[in-house]
Amino acid sequence: MTYRAQTVLAGLSDIRSDLEGLYKDLHRQPELGLREHHTAKKASDALRDLGYEVTDGVGGTGVIGVLANGEGPIVMARADMDALPVREQTGLPYASVVTVTDDGGAEQPVMHACGHDVHVACLIGCARLMAQAKDAWRGTFVALFQPSEESGDGAIAMINDGLTSKSPRPDVVLAQHVLPYPAGHVGIRSGPFLSAADSLRITVHGRGAHGSMPQAAVDPVVMAAMIVVRLQTIVSRELAATTPAVITVGSIHAGTDPNIIPDSAVIQLNVRTYDHASRSKVLSAIERIVKAECEASRSPKAPEIEKTVTFPPTINDEAPTRRVAEAFAAHFGDDAHTIDLQTASEDMSEIPKAFGVPFTYWGIGGIDTVLYSQAAKNGTIAQDIPVNHSPTFAPIVQPTLDTGVSALIVAALAWLAR
Numbered sequence: 001m002t003y004r005a006q007t008v009l010a011g012l013s014d015i016r017s018d019l020e021g022l023y024k025d026l027h028r029q030p031e032l033g034l035r036e037h038h039t040a041k042k043a044s045d046a047l048r049d050l051g052y053e054v055t056d057g058v059g060g061t062g063v064i065g066v067l068a069n070g071e072g073p074i075v076m077a078r079a080d081m082d083a084l085p086v087r088e089q090t091g092l093p094y095a096s097v098v099t100v101t102d103d104g105g106a107e108q109p110v111m112h113a114c115g116h117d118v119h120v121a122c123l124i125g126c127a128r129l130m131a132q133a134k135d136a137w138r139g140t141f142v143a144l145f146q147p148s149e150e151s152g153d154g155a156i157a158m159i160n161d162g163l164t165s166k167s168p169r170p171d172v173v174l175a176q177h178v179l180p181y182p183a184g185h186v187g188i189r190s191g192p193f194l195s196a197a198d199s200l201r202i203t204v205h206g207r208g209a210h211g212s213m214p215q216a217a218v219d220p221v222v223m224a225a226m227i228v229v230r231l232q233t234i235v236s237r238e239l240a241a242t243t244p245a246v247i248t249v250g251s252i253h254a255g256t257d258p259n260i261i262p263d264s265a266v267i268q269l270n271v272r273t274y275d276h277a278s279r280s281k282v283l284s285a286i287e288r289i290v291k292a293e294c295e296a297s298r299s300p301k302a303p304e305i306e307k308t309v310t311f312p313p314t315i316n317d318e319a320p321t322r323r324v325a326e327a328f329a330a331h332f333g334d335d336a337h338t339i340d341l342q343t344a345s346e347d348m349s350e351i352p353k354a355f356g357v358p359f360t361y362w363g364i365g366g367i368d369t370v371l372y373s374q375a376a377k378n379g380t381i382a383q384d385i386p387v388n389h390s391p392t393f394a395p396i397v398q399p400t401l402d403t404g405v406s407a408l409i410v411a412a413l414a415w416l417a418r
Helices: 002-009 012-028 037-049 116-132 154-160 220-238 276-296 318-335 350-355 369-378 397-416
Strands: 053-058 062-069 074-080 099-101 107-109 139-146 172-182 186-188 191-194 196-205 245-254 264-273 304-311 314-316 336-338 359-367
Touching: 002 116, 002 397, 012 037, 012 116, 012 397, 037 053, 037 062, 037 116, 037 139, 062 116, 062 154, 074 116, 074 397, 116 139, 116 172, 116 397, 139 154, 139 397, 154 350, 172 350, 172 369, 172 397, 186 318, 196 220, 196 276, 220 245, 220 264, 220 276, 245 276, 264 276, 276 304, 314 318, 314 359, 318 336, 318 359, 318 397, 359 369, 359 397
Parallel strands: 074 139, 074 172, 172 359, 186 336
Antiparallel strands: 053 062, 062 139, 099 107, 186 359, 191 314, 196 264, 196 304, 245 264
16 A cells, blocks of 8 residues: 555655645635635636546535546545634735625634645645546545535535535545644544534523612623533533543623623533533533523523534544554654544534445644744743634645645555555
C-alpha cells in the first residue's frame, strides 16, 4: 500500500502551486452555510475537468463527484465547505474582508476561521491525484463536498435531498479536520473522537413587580441564577470523574431596567458529551434541575426547554480506524499519532449513518512547528496558539496542504490499492 501511495502522490509536486492558489482563493472568499456557491463551483468544475460524474446542488450547495475505476471497494471522502461570521484578524495578504447581509438585514463579517478551506483544497487535490494515477488503484472514489457543517444541518440537508440515491453506497466514509497541532502531523483514535453538542434555550417564568417590592414578585433572575449554579454540579457530582462532559452557560437575559423585576429569564447553554449514555444522563439532569428550581421558586408557569442546535458524537468505528492508523504509521512514521479526545463537534457522522456504513475521522495539524514547539516549551500553548473559530486562526499553508492531501490518499488506498 505504501508503494501505491507513493505512486499516486508522485504527482503532488506538480499540483502543489495550484492547490496553494486554490486554498488562498477560498480563504479570501469565505461563504456562510448554504451560501457556498463559489466554493461549490470550484469543487464541481474541478471534478468535471477530471472526469468525475458530478451531481450539484445536493442539499442546497452540496457536491458529489464519483470516479469509477473498475471493480473494487467504494470509498467516500468528505470535506465541509462553510465559513463563520467572524472578522478576520490574521493580517495575511489573502485575508478575508468579506461581509454579507444576514437574514435580519445586518452586515456580518465572514472568515474561514475553522479551516474548511483547507479541507476543500485537500479533497480537490486528492481527487485530482486519484484521477491522474488510475493505474495504481481499483474501485470507486467518491468526493463529497458538504455545506453548512457549522450549523449542524448540512449533512442532514444532503441526506434529505436524496444523497443515498445520488451516490453509490460506500464501503467506508473518510473525513479529516485541521486542528491547532503541529503542521505535518496526523492524529487518529478509535471510538469517541469528537463530542456530541446540544445547545438549549431555557425560559423560566416568574411574576414581575417593582424592584422595591420583591415580596410581590416571583423573581426569574434569582431563579435563573440558582439554575446556573446548580447545573455545575452535574459534571462534578453526577458523572464519574473518568467521564468527560462540559456544560457551558453562554447567555442569560432578563429584564430591561434595574428597578423592575421581570416576568421571565432566558438561559442559553451548550452541552458536550462523548457517548449516548452520558448525553442522555446530562440532558435529563438539566431538565430535572430546571423544573425543580422553578417549583422551589413558586414559578407560576412551567419552564420551556428548547433544543436549538444538536450535533451527534463522532465515534470512529474500530476496524476502519485501525486500518487507516496502520496506513498512517507506515506513511508518516513518527508524525502519525493517537490523538486526544476533542471537545469540538461535527455532523459528518450523519452521512455514514444514512448509508449504514462505518467511518473514520482524523485530525491534521496546521500550526507552524517552531511556533508550537516554543509555546510548548514555555507552557503557553493555550495562550499563544490560535484555535479553530478564533479570528487569528489561519493554518500555515505548507506542510498543512501536503499533509491533508497525503492523508486522504493514504487512507483511501487502504481500501483501493490494487
